[in-house]
Amino acid sequence: MGWRIKVEPRDLRDLLKRFKNPANYGVIENADIVLEETDYSCGDKLRMFFKLEGKRIMDVKFTSEACLFCNASASLLADLVKGKTVEEALNVKEEDLLRLFNTDSKSPRYRCIVLPLRVLKKAFQGL
Amino acid sequence: MGWRIKVEPRDLRDLLKRFKNPANYGVIENADIVLEETDYSCGDKLRMFFKLEGKRIMDVKFTSEACLFCNASASLLADLVKGKTVEEALNVKEEDLLRLFNTDSKSPRYRCIVLPLRVLKKAFQGL
Amino acid sequence: MPLDPYTVREDFPILKRVINGKSLVYFNNAATTQKPIQVVEAIKDYYYNYNSDVLRSVNTLSSQATDLYMKARRKIAGFIGAGEDEVIFTRNTTEGLNMVAEALSGRIRIGSVVVTSIMEHHSNLLPWRRIVARKGGRLTIVGMNRDFTIDMDMVEKSLEEGCEILTTLHISNVLGTVNPVRELSKLAHKHGCLFILDAAQSVPHMPFNVKEVDPDATAFSGHKMLGPTGIGVLYVKRNILEEVEPFLLGGGMVKTVTLETQVYEDIPFRFEAGTPNIEGVIGLAAAVDYLHKIGLENIAEHESKLVKHLLEGLDRSIVEIYGPGEADKYAGLLSFNVKGVHPHDVAQFLDADGIMIRSGALCAEPLVNALGASAVARVSFYLYNTLEEVDRFNESLKKIRLLV
Amino acid sequence: MPLDPYTVREDFPILKRVINGKSLVYFNNAATTQKPIQVVEAIKDYYYNYNSDVLRSVNTLSSQATDLYMKARRKIAGFIGAGEDEVIFTRNTTEGLNMVAEALSGRIRIGSVVVTSIMEHHSNLLPWRRIVARKGGRLTIVGMNRDFTIDMDMVEKSLEEGCEILTTLHISNVLGTVNPVRELSKLAHKHGCLFILDAAQSVPHMPFNVKEVDPDATAFSGHKMLGPTGIGVLYVKRNILEEVEPFLLGGGMVKTVTLETQVYEDIPFRFEAGTPNIEGVIGLAAAVDYLHKIGLENIAEHESKLVKHLLEGLDRSIVEIYGPGEADKYAGLLSFNVKGVHPHDVAQFLDADGIMIRSGALCAEPLVNALGASAVARVSFYLYNTLEEVDRFNESLKKIRLLV
Numbered sequence A, B: 001m002g003w004r005i006k007v008e009p010r011d012l013r014d015l016l017k018r019f020k021n022p023a024n025y026g027v028i029e030n031a032d033i034v035l036e037e038t039d040y041s042c043g044d045k046l047r048m049f050f051k052l053e054g055k056r057i058m059d060v061k062f063t064s065e066a067c068l069f070c071n072a073s074a075s076l077l078a079d080l081v082k083g084k085t086v087e088e089a090l091n092v093k094e095e096d097l098l099r100l101f102n103t104d105s106k107s108p109r110y111r112c113i114v115l116p117l118r119v120l121k122k123a124f125q126g127l
Numbered sequence C, D: 001m002p003l004d005p006y007t008v009r010e011d012f013p014i015l016k017r018v019i020n021g022k023s024l025v026y027f028n029n030a031a032t033t034q035k036p037i038q039v040v041e042a043i044k045d046y047y048y049n050y051n052s053d054v055l056r057s058v059n060t061l062s063s064q065a066t067d068l069y070m071k072a073r074r075k076i077a078g079f080i081g082a083g084e085d086e087v088i089f090t091r092n093t094t095e096g097l098n099m100v101a102e103a104l105s106g107r108i109r110i111g112s113v114v115v116t117s118i119m120e121h122h123s124n125l126l127p128w129r130r131i132v133a134r135k136g137g138r139l140t141i142v143g144m145n146r147d148f149t150i151d152m153d154m155v156e157k158s159l160e161e162g163c164e165i166l167t168t169l170h171i172s173n174v175l176g177t178v179n180p181v182r183e184l185s186k187l188a189h190k191h192g193c194l195f196i197l198d199a200a201q202s203v204p205h206m207p208f209n210v211k212e213v214d215p216d217a218t219a220f221s222g223h224k225m226l227g228p229t230g231i232g233v234l235y236v237k238r239n240i241l242e243e244v245e246p247f248l249l250g251g252g253m254v255k256t257v258t259l260e261t262q263v264y265e266d267i268p269f270r271f272e273a274g275t276p277n278i279e280g281v282i283g284l285a286a287a288v289d290y291l292h293k294i295g296l297e298n299i300a301e302h303e304s305k306l307v308k309h310l311l312e313g314l315d316r317s318i319v320e321i322y323g324p325g326e327a328d329k330y331a332g333l334l335s336f337n338v339k340g341v342h343p344h345d346v347a348q349f350l351d352a353d354g355i356m357i358r359s360g361a362l363c364a365e366p367l368v369n370a371l372g373a374s375a376v377a378r379v380s381f382y383l384y385n386t387l388e389e390v391d392r393f394n395e396s397l398k399k400i401r402l403l404v
Ligand SMILES: Cc1ncc(COP(=O)(O)O)c(C=O)c1O
Pocket: C251, C273, C274, C275, D030, D031, D092, D093, D094, D095, D121, D123, D124, D169, D171, D172, D173, D198, D200, D201, D221, D363
C-alpha cells in the first residue's frame, strides 16, 4: 500500500479505484458501540459501528459523508483492528494511518485521515 | 500668553509660576450647575461650578486633582467665559484653548488641556 | 479606470509563490485575503518608530502612537460612512455579532421574536439562538426565494407578526448572492424592529455606506479586506450604543473606579476594554487606503468579470453549480460540486495544480444542507485574481473526469 | 551568562529614535513593550509566504499556515508549562479575565463569595464585581501587608469563612511587589476554592510555570512580552475547560450545526470562535523564542539591577516612593510622586529629556487611592534598558526641583 498525496491527480485516481466502494462500509445492526463525529474542517461526517465480545473487536463497519481519504482511512483502520483487543486498538497511532498514505501531519488531508482513529479512540474511551 | 509645550523644563517652570495657585480655583457654594469629570488617560479629576443668571454666566470656579495644564486651562477657560452667554461659551473650541498653550491636538497634554472645555460643554448640554 | 490585476499583483509578494510545482492561484478570498506590501510596511513602520500604549500616557511617543491610532480609527469609520464614535474594534466579525447579540439581549423577553435566515454563517446563527434560548424568546428562520436571496415575503410576514430584531447577511459566503439590504432595513424599521447586518462578505468587495444601507449594527473582518487578522469592526448606531451595557470590563473603558462602583468611559471607548489591537487598526487603515486607491466599484466590476468567465468555462455535465446560475446574480464567489466526488477531493485535486480553494460546509451547515449537500467546493475572488487564473482553474477541473 | 542590554538593543530599531532632541529612553514597559526585529520579521514572513485560513481548508497553503499556527500554539503553551489544549487565545489579559469570570459564573450563587485584593488592576476587579452583582454573590476585597503584598491572614480568614473563587494579580503593576502565588494557590485549593491569577506583569519578566504555581486559570498579554498587540493568552485547567460554556459562538468552534442545535468543538477550539489572530500567534511565538534565548532568569536579574540603581539615585527629599522601598522587594517597576508636582507634569518634564514614563491612576484606582494618591508616576523596565538610562532618568528628575 502507499499513496503519496499532495502530488499527482494520478494518485487520487488510484486511490479512488481502490476505495470507490470501500471494504467495511455499512451498518452493524446490533453493534455494541456506535459513534458519529464531524471534523472541524467543516465537512467529513463519519459514523463507526463496533461489535465486541468481551474486550475483543469482532467487527467494525462505517458509514460516512466523507471524502476519499477519510473513507479509505476508515476502511483500512477497520481491517487493522478487527480481531484485535480494545487495548491493542487503542495503541494504533495517527502515524500508523498517515504512513499508509505516505504522508505526515502536515498533509492537507491530515484531519481526514486521522478522523477514523479519533472516532475509534473516543468509542473505546474508558472501556 | 503662550507656552510652547513639549520642549523645555523652563516652559513648565513659567507655567507653574503663573498657575501654582490658579485664578478661579475654588467652590461656588450656591452654584446652579456642578459637574465632575475624570479623564480616561487615568488621572485628571476636575469639578466645575457655574453660577448663571438666565442664559448669562455670572461666575465659574473649579476644584481639581489635576496637573498643571488642566488647572491652567480651567483657570483660563473660566476667565474666557465669565460674563458670556451659554451660547457664546458653547462656541469656544478646543483649538482656542490649545492655542493658548501654543500647541495642538497632537500634544501629549491635549487631553489635559481640553478637559475643562469638555466639562463645560457637558454642563451646558441641553440648556 | 478599470482595475489592472497585473499591476495590483506586484504588491502581493505571496502571489509569486510556487506550490506543487505550479505558480500559486489563490481562490480562497472569502476565507481570508492576502496582504499587500503597503499593509505590512505600515505595521512595520508602527513597530519600528511609534510603538507605545495609546490614549493613556503623557509622553511624546504615546501621543504619536495615539495620533496614528485615532487617525486610523477615523479612516476606518469613514470607509463605511460611520461616525468615529459608532465604530468598535473587535477581533473579527464573529466577535462583533456576539457582542451585538449580547448587547441587545435586554430587548428579548419571553415570547420575543428574532428573525434570521437559512443563509446565515454560523457566526450569525448561534449567538442569536443562545440569546433567545436564555430569554425565552423565539428564533424564526426564513428561507430563500428561487433566486437564492432571502425570502422577502416570509420576512414581511414575520415582521407583521411582531419581531424585535431582524438579522441577516449581506452577501452569502456560500452562494455569492446579494440580499436586498436597503429594503430589509426599511421593512424592519417600518415595523419598529432593529436590523442587524453581517457584512463580512460585502464591505471588502463593494461600496458600502451605513447611511445608505441603514443597519442598526453591522460587523465585518479586517482579514477579509487585505488587513491583518485579529481586527474586526462593529458599527452600532450611536443611540443604541448609548443605552447598552459594555461587553468586557477592565482598563481603558472606565473614567473612574472606586471600591464600590465605577463610571464608564464615553462611547465608543466604553466598549473597548484593555489594550487594543493597535497594529491591527493601523494595518487595517492601510488596507482601507489601498482599497480606496483601487476603488470599490472597480473591484466589484473586476470580480463580476471573473465570475462570468468562470461560469462560461464550467462543464455542467459534471459540475453542479449552486445558486442562481446566471453570472450577474453573483458577487465574486461561487460554490459547486463535481458529481460523485467529495469536495475535499476536488480541492485536493486542484491543489495539485497549485490552485487553492475552500471545501466543506463553509461554516454555514444549515444552508449547505438546504442545498442538498453536506459539503461544497467554493471559488472566491479578489482584486488580484486574473482571467488567466480562471482559465487554469477551468482546465484543471476538466481533468477531474479522471476521477468521476 | 548575564544579559547584555547593548547587544539586545540592536534588535529594537525604535530605541535608536531621537525624541525632543534626546535619544529615546523607554521606561513604560509595564504598559507595553517594544518589538524586536525577530518578531516583526516572523509576521512579515508569514504574510509574504504562508498567509491563509487555518484549520479549515484542504490545500497546501492552508496546511502550511495551520502547521505554523499549531507549532506557535504549542510553543506558547510550553512557555508556561501548559498543555496545548489548555491555552485559549484572547485579545489581551482583560479579555482573558472577563472570559474566566463569565465562564465561572455558574459557580456563583446567592451568597457565594469571591475574594480579591485592593491591589488589582481594573481588569481583575470589574469583571468579578459584575458577576457577583448579577448572581447575588459577594466580593471580598482583602488589603495589603506592611510589605505591600496581599494580606495572607485576611485571605485565609476569608477562605475559612467559605469562598468559591480567589483571584489576584501576581506582580502589582503599580507597586512592583510580588504576591506569594504558590502559597495562595495551595491555600485556595486546601479550602476547595479556585485560584485565578492575573499574570500580566509576571509572565513577561520571570520564569513562570503553571505546574508549579498551580492556578486554575491565568491570563497574560502578548504585547507586554515583546509580542504583538491583539493577542493574549488565557490558561485554564483542562477539567474546568471541559465543563464551562463557550464565551463566543460561531464559525470554527462547532463540529456540526443544524437548524435546531449544534455540537461544540473539542477544547480548546470550542473557545476560539471565528478566524483567529493568526499573525498575533505567530508573532507571539517569535517573542517567546526571543525571551527563551535570553533567559527569563537573566531578565529578572537584569531588572533587579536597574531597580537597585534607580532607588540609589532617587532624591528622597523630594520624591515619595511607593511600596516597600527596598530594592530586592521590587520586580522591574516602581511608582513614585514628586512632592507638590502632579505626576502628569513629572512625565511631561521627563519627556522633554526623551524619557517616556507612565503617569496616572495606572488602571488601578482603588490601589492608588489606598496609597493616598490620585495618581502616580511609574518607571518600568525591560531587557533592553541600561544603567546609563537610569542615570539619565535620575539626572533629569533632579532638575525637577525647579518646579517644586
Ligand atoms: C496587572 C495587570 N493586569 C491586567 C492588565 C491589562 O492588560 P491588557 O491591557 O493587555 O488587557 C495589565 C496591563 O495594563 C496589568 O498590568
